Structures are given as structure tokens and as C-alpha cells.
Amino acid sequence: MTTTTAPLPASVAAPGLWQRARRHRSFVLGGVLTLLLVLAAAVSLVWTPHSPVDVAMDQRLLPPGPVHWLGTDPYGRDVASLLLVGARASIVVGVVAVGIGLVVGVAFGLLAAARRGWTEELLMRLADFGFAFPAILSAIMLTAVFGPGMVIAIVAIGLYNVPTFARIARASANAVWAREYVLAAQACGRGAWSITWVHVLPNIASVLIVQATIRFAIAILAEAALSYLGLGTQPPQPSWGRMLAEAQTLMFQAPLLAVFPGVAIALAVLGLNLLGDGLRDLLDPRLARRR
DSSP states (O other): OOOOOOOOOHHHHSOOHHHHHHHOHHHHHHHHHHHHHHHHHHHHHHOOSSOSSOOOGGGTTOOSOSSSTTOBOTTSOBHHHHHHHHHHHHHHHHHHHHHHHHHHHHHHHHHHHHHOHHHHHHHHHHHHHHTTSOHHHHHHHHHHHHOSSHHHHHHHHHHHHHHHHHHHHHHHHHHHHTSHHHHHHHHTTOOHHHHIIIIIHHHHHHHHHHHHHHHHHHHHHHHHHHHHTTSSSOTTSOOHHHHHHHHGGGTTTOTHHHHHHHHHHHHHHHHHHHHHHHHHHHHOHHHHTTO
């Protein structure tokens, strides 16, 4: 006599991505912190408590209060407004810089994996050469030629991201090229670019998404560092890094001026790193089966 077992409901047998995401603490916390960053930038487009650029020397270095929630800086500007607009600058630099690295780097990586031979060797040696120029060094060289500014920071951070994405895309694509279904597609006469677009890129997309999230956090740190050194976002555009630079001479007189942008940078980077770790766990089938 044979017995049959009733199939488990889909929600019990194989919980979906959303159900697993809600139970993943890193993903939830990272998503909340990242959402707060995006909301701060979005709100600054339409509203700030005070003008972030108006100077009022008679109101300089005021403590937090009902009028100025987080106090004022050495120029009498509202710190809360500066933080909101600074979030916008961080997001713009991060998105564009990571976008440059993602598009150019992934294109190089996919090309290297598809062509192999001397093409792969040449592109990977160029990537190794790119690792010799970190974002700060690239910004210094570009600033010497074109002058400081947000565009210079974006270009410098974007160029810094290209080798990383190229190597990750190439390594992930090589693993996909060795799969049986890709070999079968080659046997059926499919071209290299068709296989890359149909089979390779969709199968490495999750790895690239996770890496882009992590590089976004690094881009925010790099933008703050460049602005702190005077190479990034220039006045009157607010920047978290420049807020730190302006507060360093007032550490004993008004220490909160350094605390607020420092905490904002730390929370933004922490949120994006936690979000990236959560996405890695959720999108990796091997890790997903353990949860």
C-alpha cells in the first residue's frame, strides 16, 4: 500500500522573498536607515526649516532649541537644514559615481569574460592599474587640472569603482560561462553577445546589486572625505564632509557641530552596509535555503 502526502502550502514549503526579507534583521534595519536617508534628501527638495545658505552672524553658534532644532553653525546657518540638503548631495554623488562604475566596469567585465584571451588579459591589467589610483588621489590630480567641485568628486569616485565592478563582473560571468545551459546555447550556435545578454547578465545581476549597494556606502564616505579636504562639494552647497571640516576648530566651543554630521554619515553608511548584507543573504540561493 502506498501513501501520499499532501503538499505543503507554498507559504510554508518555500517562503517567498518578501516573507524572508521581513524576518531578516539586517535587511529591515538597513532598509529603514536607507529610507530615512532618501526621505531626508526628498524633503530637502521642497522644504527645510530655514534657508541652508543664508548667513546670519547675529545667530551664530546657537544651541539646539525650538527655532533652530539642532542649533546654528559659525555662520548662523541652521544645522538641521544643512543636514537635510547635505543628504541630497551625498545621494547625488553616490548614485552617479556608482552608476559610472557599474556601467563601465560591468561592460569591461562582461567583455573580458566573453572574449577571453588577450582581450581579457588587457582589460584586467587595466583594472589592476586603476586600483593604483584611489578616489582621493584621483580627485587631487583632477583638481589640479580642473579645480575642485562636486563633478570632480563624482568622476574620481566613479573611476575608483570601475576596476572593482570589472573584476566582480568578470569573475561572476566566467562562472556562468562554465554552466551546462550556456555550453548548450553555444552548441546551438548562439553568439557570445546573445549569451551574455540572455544568460550571463541576468544570472550575475544579484551579485552586482549587492556590490552596488556596498559601493554606495563607500561613495558616501569618499564624498565626505573629499569635501572635508576641500576637493568635493563647494560652498554654498551644503555637504556633511565640509560641515565636519568647519566644526573641527570649534570642538571645545560647540562640539555638537561635529557630532550631527558625523552621526549622519555613520548612519547612512551603516544602513547601506546592512542593506547590502541583507540583499546578499536574500538573493544568494545557498544562503536563502539556510533561513
